[in-house]
Amino acid sequence: MIPARFEYYRPKDIAGVLSILEEHGDDARVMAGGHSLIPMMKLRMADVPHLIDLQDVGGMSDVEISAAGIRIGAMVTQHDIIDNEALASVAPILREAALQIADPQVRYMGTVGGNVANGDPGNDMPGLMQCLDATFTVIGADGEREIPARAFYEAAYMTAREDEEVLTAVTVPIPKGGYAYEKQKRKIGDYATAAAAVQIVKEGGSCVSASIAMTNLSDIPIYSEAAGAALVGTSVDDAAIRTAMEAMLGDIDPTEDNRGPVAFKKHVAGVILRRAIERAWSRA
Amino acid sequence: MGKKQHYSITVNGKEEEFLTEPRELLIYTLRERLNITGPHIGCDTSHCGACTVTIDGKSVKACTMFVAQANGKDVTTIEGLGGPDDLHPLQTAFKEHHGLQCGYCTPGMITRATKLLEENPDPTEEEIRFGMAGNICRCTGYQNIVKSIQAAAAEMNAAKEAAE
Numbered sequence: 001m002i003p004a005r006f007e008y009y010r011p012k013d014i015a016g017v018l019s020i021l022e023e024h025g026d027d028a029r030v031m032a033g034g035h036s037l038i039p040m041m042k043l044r045m046a047d048v049p050h051l052i053d054l055q056d057v058g059g060m061s062d063v064e065i066s067a068a069g070i071r072i073g074a075m076v077t078q079h080d081i082i083d084n085e086a087l088a089s090v091a092p093i094l095r096e097a098a099l100q101i102a103d104p105q106v107r108y109m110g111t112v113g114g115n116v117a118n119g120d121p122g123n124d125m126p127g128l129m130q131c132l133d134a135t136f137t138v139i140g141a142d143g144e145r146e147i148p149a150r151a152f153y154e155a156a157y158m159t160a161r162e163d164e165e166v167l168t169a170v171t172v173p174i175p176k177g178g179y180a181y182e183k184q185k186r187k188i189g190d191y192a193t194a195a196a197a198v199q200i201v202k203e204g205g206s207c208v209s210a211s212i213a214m215t216n217l218s219d220i221p222i223y224s225e226a227a228g229a230a231l232v233g234t235s236v237d238d239a240a241i242r243t244a245m246e247a248m249l250g251d252i253d254p255t256e257d258n259r260g261p262v263a264f265k266k267h268v269a270g271v272i273l274r275r276a277i278e279r280a281w282s283r284a
Numbered sequence: 285m286g287k288k289q290h291y292s293i294t295v296n297g298k299e300e301e302f303l304t305e306p307r308e309l310l311i312y313t314l315r316e317r318l319n320i321t322g323p324h325i326g327c328d329t330s331h332c333g334a335c336t337v338t339i340d341g342k343s344v345k346a347c348t349m350f351v352a353q354a355n356g357k358d359v360t361t362i363e364g365l366g367g368p369d370d371l372h373p374l375q376t377a378f379k380e381h382h383g384l385q386c387g388y389c390t391p392g393m394i395t396r397a398t399k400l401l402e403e404n405p406d407p408t409e410e411e412i413r414f415g416m417a418g419n420i421c422r423c424t425g426y427q428n429i430v431k432s433i434q435a436a437a438a439e440m441n442a443a444k445e446a447a448e
């Protein structure tokens with residue numbers, strides 16, 4: 001498969017990126033690892049007359065951990081996430097999720113920024129970042145602004161980022177309590193049939209806070225506030241988990257596709273959420 | 285738009301210079317322009333890993349990288365790992381342990397495995413299966429691929445110890 005012709009740019013800094021975006025508007029796209037965009041270009045489902053490769057733009061490949069939170073540069077790859085011991089010790093859910101994304105080759109190339117910015121409902125990081133209440137930093141001609149992950153996604157491939165803006169970093173508050181990222185997929189490299197990200201805080205045998213987000217069960221990731229609330233104040237027993245599952249099923253809106261009919265996806269979503277809650281609770 | 289550009293890529297230690305369009309996929313650059321036909325095209329959709337090469341220390345599917353992205357980089361293919369007279373320990377192990385049948389997936393398998401063993405010189409069977417999950421083989425059922433990689437790891441570790 002051969003993509004349509006494009007003009008290729010490899011600017012050395014963000015100013016260079018922004019000026020190309022300014023000049024070409026939505027005819028230009030930025031690319032990090034390219035493992036979402038290139039397959040789409042090969043299929044000619046994405047038309048990118050001006051392709052901006054971010055590989056030479058510095059300052060976006062670091063993970064900084066402080067008491068205030070974790071700042072992950074947009075060019076940090078899934079492989080980097082898995083490989084980073086300090087990160088895995090403060091936020092183990094990131095490694096657990098990254099290990100379930102794609103395959104080893106793709107994880108060397110695939111970046112956190114690309115995964116969250118693309119707006120593909122199948123990507124795992126958006127739901128994960130909603131669970132963790134992350135904030136995305138985008139930069140444009142007028143400077144930087146911060147957008148909460150929970151307010152970033154509008155529809156499939158539609159996000160709060162403007163065409164002339166670039167997502168540069170993801171900031172995550174240090175997660176507390178037990179965690180789990182649970183994903184059902186048909187095969188290695190597939191997107192989720194259903195996936196759940198869960199963080200639970202336990203005090204004196206009962207749940208004091210719970211955050212739950214679901215992946216690939218709507219055209220955007222679903223942060224289910226109601227599902228989390230259903231666990232708070234309980235001992236996360238079977239009844240509480242069932243209430244959380246019901247609440248989650250009220251928030252998702254899956255469609256039928258080659259991963260199965262709607263009823264099946266809802267069933268799998270329930271199973272996956274139950275497993276994720278049980279595992280997170282056992283670690284809390 | 286997309287006019288031919290001058291590119292320079294080091295492949296298996298040799299600098300290659302040529303003119304082409306940025307949209308050319310690296311796998312075609314290697315196979316059709318440079319006649320380096322070890323990396324294969326199995327799927328052309330980043331699933332099978334037959335096209336795996338090593339670029340700047342990463343295992344990369346060459347069907348999912350534009351030549352423009354690889355400009356200025358160091359690429360290693362199966363041809364750079366060993367030849368008929370000086371097989372890489374992984375090549376020897378695949379040969380001895382029936383790690384291949386038709387051989388189509390093998391260059392990608394071995395290229396990926398070199399990187400896996402670099403990162404984890406003594407992997408468990410589970411770690412091998414996980415680390416090789418981006419490479420598909422339709423012949424062997426994987427059992428002998430795992431065995432071959434284990435044998436190569438043992439061989440390489442013994443050689444390293446002997447050298448120390």
Ligand code: FES
Pocket residue numbers: 324325326327328329330331332333334335336345346347348
């Ligand atoms: S040909 Fe590249 S992954 Fe199959």
Ligand code: FES
Pocket residue numbers: 383384385386387388389390420421422423424
């Ligand atoms: S040996 Fe035939 S595809 Fe692997």
